[in-house]
Amino acid sequence: MVxxxxxxxxxxxxxxxxxxxxxxxxxxxxxxxxxxxxxxxYLQEGKPADALITDVRMPGMDGYALVAAARxxxxxxxxxxxxxxGDVDGAVRALQGxxxxxxxxxxxxxxxxxxxxxxxxxxxxxxxxxELKERLDRYYSFENIVGRSPAMQRVFERVKVVAPAPSxxxxxxxxxxxxxxxxxxxxxxxxxxAKRFVALNCGAIPGDILEAELFGHEKGAFTGAHQRRIxxxxxxxxxxxxxxxxSELSADLxxxxxxxxxxxxxxxxxxxxxxxxxxxxxAATNRDLEKEVQEGRFRQDLYFRLKVVTITLPPLRERQEDxxxxxxxxxxxxxxxxxxxxxxxxxxxxxxxxxxxxxxNVRELRxxxxxxxxxxxxxxxxxxxxxxxxxxxxxxxxxxxxxPWVPRRLEDLEREAILATLRFTGGHRARAAELLxxxxxxxxxxxxxxxxxxxxx
Numbered sequence: 001m002v003x004x005x006x007x008x009x010x011x012x013x014x015x016x017x018x019x020x021x022x023x024x025x026x027x028x029x030x031x032x033x034x035x036x037x038x039x040x041x042y043l044q045e046g047k048p049a050d051a052l053i054t055d056v057r058m059p060g061m062d063g064y065a066l067v068a069a070a071r072x073x074x075x076x077x078x079x080x081x082x083x084x085x086g087d088v089d090g091a092v093r094a095l096q097g098x099x100x101x102x103x104x105x106x107x108x109x110x111x112x113x114x115x116x117x118x119x120x121x122x123x124x125x126x127x128x129x130x131e132l133k134e135r136l137d138r139y140y141s142f143e144n145i146v147g148r149s150p151a152m153q154r155v156f157e158r159v160k161v162v163a164p165a166p167s168x169x170x171x172x173x174x175x176x177x178x179x180x181x182x183x184x185x186x187x188x189x190x191x192x193x194a195k196r197f198v199a200l201n202c203g204a205i206p207g208d209i210l211e212a213e214l215f216g217h218e219k220g221a222f223t224g225a226h227q228r229r230i231x232x233x234x235x236x237x238x239x240x241x242x243x244x245x246x247s248e249l250s251a252d253l254x255x256x257x258x259x260x261x262x263x264x265x266x267x268x269x270x271x272x273x274x275x276x277x278x279x280x281x282x283a284a285t286n287r288d289l290e291k292e293v294q295e296g297r298f299r300q301d302l303y304f305r306l307k308v309v310t311i312t313l314p315p316l317r318e319r320q321e322d323x324x325x326x327x328x329x330x331x332x333x334x335x336x337x338x339x340x341x342x343x344x345x346x347x348x349x350x351x352x353x354x355x356x357x358x359x360x361n362v363r364e365l366r367x368x369x370x371x372x373x374x375x376x377x378x379x380x381x382x383x384x385x386x387x388x389x390x391x392x393x394x395x396x397x398x399x400x401x402x403x404p405w406v407p408r409r410l411e412d413l414e415r416e417a418i419l420a421t422l423r424f425t426g427g428h429r430a431r432a433a434e435l436l437x438x439x440x441x442x443x444x445x446x447x448x449x450x451x452x453x454x455x456x457x
Contacts, residue, residue, distance in 0.1 A: 004050035022109035071098030173313030176361030195239030203245035203439030221270020
């Protein structure tokens with residue numbers, strides 16, 4: 001398999017042919033030139049090339065001029081210079097002029113192949129990184145976060161203002177409203193976009209493991225810690241740390257996180273060294289943090305640290321005008337991902353989707369649309385494509401007679417709500433927690449309190 005197409009420029013026939021033979025032996029395709037001008041003309045015609053290897057001292061246009069012109073013409077090109085004059089000034093001039101690397105004659109062919117391979121790999125990684133960033137920018141662009149309702153427009157305006165700033169952001173909203181999508185959009189439009197976006201769901205990890213996930217740990221810090229592990233905070237150095245369901249942090253971890261925000265250093269579990277960290281914190285919760293503070297479950301000083309800027313996402317039921325846009329967006333997305341060709345959506349189906357209360361918000365709508373597109377029987381989605389679990393609540397609500405109100409204990413109502421939701425999700429705890437608007441750990445605690453298995457209910 002050909003590794004790449006190389007242009008080799010050298011007026012010395014023997015040197016040129018020796019390098020060309022060595023590179024071809026390593027599975028490169030090599031085009032040779034005995035002068036700079038025809039090589040430059042080749043590039044100016046837009047013909048393919050992965051790398052340029054050129055001598056310095058040549059009649060007419062020298063290697064420095066060729067490199068400068070080639071770099072201007074083809075910025076993505078890997079460029080190496082070869083010279084018989086291995087002086088430091090010449091090497092510096094070559095690198096300043098646009099070359100990626102240089103070698104001195106007589107050329108070691110093994111070293112030449114290694115240098116070429118290194119530069120091609122670097123260019124490949126740079127292209128992949130640029131393509132990934134372009135995809136991320138497109139995916140997390142404000143245009144791709146669907147919503148024309150006044151409530152979502154207010155969110156977009158707030159995000160646009162806060163994204164370039166260094167401020168800590170607290171995102172509030174029910175489960176499934178798109179808090180992580182907004183957090184990622186903030187990161188992608190910030191000066192830290194070139195660095196990592198590190199996300200951690202505090203409600204999905206047991207408390208005894210969460211500290212090590214956040215701060216990392218040293219080898220031997222606890223049973224099973226066979227090697228050092230870098231935590232999420234340290235991974236986010238230079239970038240953005242997104243802590244979802246931050247209300248699920250234990251009191252002890254709240255204190256430790258507050259210390260990190262104030263002092264900008266961490267200590268790994270089982271370690272003694274203080275490690276400087278620089279990250280932007282974006283936190284999110286579906287709880288009323290102010291109420292959590294009043295009831296003693298969340299530290300007031302940490303709460304004030306988090307709510308420098310607050311963004312509240314509206315539930316889907318409060319922006320029903322966005323449902324047709326979201327459905328269209330998800331249909332197009334799942335057409336591409338699933339290889340389907342849904343082109344129309346029946347008005348009656350849109351009416352049914354608007355009438356549904358969407359306890360799981362946009363996430364639930366996305367899952368429903370994926371299901372419909374996957375099992376679509378034609379190019380149009382109709383009411384018949386709507387999953388039974390979405391149709392059933394409407395039918396039950398329409399057919400069931402209104403029951404007289406009977407006072408009940410709060411814990412009984414809560415227990416029944418948990419049981420009903422688990423039946424609705426077929427015993428899927430994470431899904432039930434989303435629909436109930438609580439964290440998975442909270443649901444697990446409630447199941448234990450009420451002596452419920454959570455299975456087969």
